[in-house]
Amino acid sequence: MSGINMLWWGFILLIGILIFVFFGQSFLRLSKWMWYGIFHMAVGGILIYLINLGGQFVHFHIPLNPITAIVIGILGLPGLMAFIIIKFFITPV
Template sequence: MESFVVISLLLTLIILVMVFGIPLKFFGFIGQGIVKLTIGALLLFALNFIGGHAGIHVPINLITAAVSGFLGIPGVLALAVIHHWILP
């Protein structure tokens, strides 16, 4: 009985989306955020890979990936400076 309820709710949701539509701006905003988070994580990975010889290791999590993704290279450098001088 539970699977029937879940399937019927999903079908109802699909039908409502097909009839009324979903604003595409929302999905564009979410997509851009995901791309920036991914780029930020890749920048942090590169920093950890290159900075490993100098003892620089910035953890890759949602907050640091967001900072480096939305601020770019200056954000990565700021995280490295914060990690090196403020958080010994």
């Protein structure tokens, strides 16, 4: 009974090692891209917060949500200017 149990544990260990060898590098690349996206989303969110903080005096507000944070975080100043132009000219409220 013990020999069969050890055989299964050896099989599971072998499968785990094969999965790690085949998918290890691609997982590292994926996690690198995920952290890149999370970092830029945080930077975009902070930038939107600062714009909204200063814009409250002139009644200007850009919605703070994941999509706007990602767009402004990835595109930077051109993305921010695009949102400002859209806010002033396309959706004036």
